[in-house]
Structures are given as C-alpha cells and as structure tokens.
Amino acid sequence: MLYLKYFCFNPFQQNTYLVYDDKGEAFIIDPGNYTAEENKILVDFLEEKKLTLRRLLLTHAHIDHVLGNKFIFDTFGLEPEMHKDDLFFIEHMTQSGEVYGVPCEQSPEPKAFINEGDKIILGKYALECFHTPGHSPGSISFYNAENKILISGDVLFSGSIGRTDLPKGDHETLLKSVREKLFVLPDHVKVYSGHGPSTTIGHEKKTNPFF
Numbered sequence: 001m002l003y004l005k006y007f008c009f010n011p012f013q014q015n016t017y018l019v020y021d022d023k024g025e026a027f028i029i030d031p032g033n034y035t036a037e038e039n040k041i042l043v044d045f046l047e048e049k050k051l052t053l054r055r056l057l058l059t060h061a062h063i064d065h066v067l068g069n070k071f072i073f074d075t076f077g078l079e080p081e082m083h084k085d086d087l088f089f090i091e092h093m094t095q096s097g098e099v100y101g102v103p104c105e106q107s108p109e110p111k112a113f114i115n116e117g118d119k120i121i122l123g124k125y126a127l128e129c130f131h132t133p134g135h136s137p138g139s140i141s142f143y144n145a146e147n148k149i150l151i152s153g154d155v156l157f158s159g160s161i162g163r164t165d166l167p168k169g170d171h172e173t174l175l176k177s178v179r180e181k182l183f184v185l186p187d188h189v190k191v192y193s194g195h196g197p198s199t200t201i202g203h204e205k206k207t208n209p210f211f
C-alpha cells in the first residue's frame with residue numbers, strides 16, 4: 001500500500017506531502033518547510049516511521065512549494081525533479097522570496113526534468129505524471145491508480161482552481177488541463193492539493209464553480 005502524509009507549512013499554509021510504502025521508501029513532494037520548527041517536524045516524522053527519503057519531486061516551483069528544497073538537499077542530499085518549464089521560478093527563487101517577505105536560501109538546480117507520461121517508481125507502485133500547465137507553465141500532477149490518489153499541486157482545489165494572475169499563468173490553459181487530464185480520471189480518485197483540504201474528482205466535476 002502507498003501511504004500519504006501531509007504537513008501544512010510556511011506562511012502560505014502550503015501542503016507538503018510524503019508518499020511512502022510498506023518498506024519505508026519515501027518521496028517528498030513540494031517541500032514547503034521554512035522554519036527550524038517545521039524542519040524538525042518533518043525529520044521527526046521520517047525518523048518515527050523509519051522512512052528513507054529517496055526523491056524530491058515538485059508539482060511546480062512557486063516559492064511556497066520550494067522553500068524546503070535547500071534543507072532537503074543539505075540533510076538528505078536530494079536535488080529537485082520537476083518540469084523544465086518551471087525552471088524560471090527556481091532561477092528567480094530568492095527574488096520571489098524578497099517580494100513575498102519570505103527570505104530564503106537558493107534551491108539547488110534540478111537533478112532531472114519530469115515529462116508528460118513519465119512513471120516514477122516507488123517500490124512496486126508508480127506515480128504517473130501529467131503535465132497540467134496553467135497555474136504555472138510547468139505544473140505537474142502525480143497519479144497512482146492502484147491507491148486512487150492524485151497530488152495536484154495548485155492546479156485543482158476543493159471548490160476552486162489555482163491562480164492564473166501570477167507570472168506565466170494562463171486561465172484557459174488551466175481549465176483545459178483540468179478538463180482533459182484530471183476530470184477524465186475515475187470519480188472516486190482522491191485529490192490532494194497544494195493548499196486546503198482534500199477532495200475527489202467526482203465531487204469537483206459536480207460542484208466546482210469554475211466548470
């Protein structure tokens with residue numbers, strides 16, 4: 001079975017995810033840990049569950065989703081893996097931190113780029129990667145069919161969608177991504193977003209006011 005643990009971190013109340021299996025192999029997705037206290041919460045959980053962190057994955061590279069990249073690199077030796085179209089945000093990370101009042105250390109450069117259709121293997125499970133641009137040009141959603149989970153970043157929220165008024169955002173592209181990549185998934189798939197509570201594909205298809 002795949003297990004999922006989320007932490008609400010940093011001033012943006014961002015959801016950081018750990019995905020792990022029965023053998024203790026783990027990925028971290030969107031490390032938003034910012035303070036020493038948040039770093040400790042994360043490390044304590046990893047130690048409590050005896051997890052080995054293997055990869056650092058990004059749904060996108062906006063500042064609130066990458067604040068912990070440097071800590072993860074310094075502590076576990078992991079560099080981010082992401083879509084190439086969001087590299088701009090990594091390169092301008094410290095400037096973004098100044099703009100939003102969250103001074104930060106520069107993230108390491110990406111180890112690898114993730115593309116549409118890639119399958120990232122965690123033990124006997126695969127995270128299928130969907131390129132879902134709109135909130136940012138390089139937004140990715142991670143899907144595991146067996147465990148019926150989708151980690152959507154800031155593409156789809158409970159009752160809402162991601163902002164498109166940020167640099168390189170595009171509203172129509174975002175709507176197209178959700179319709180063509182996410183709403184084609186089974187209704188029972190649980191959606192874990194970059195902010196706020198989880199939801200399901202079926203619930204959003206029926207009630208999300210943007211569709």
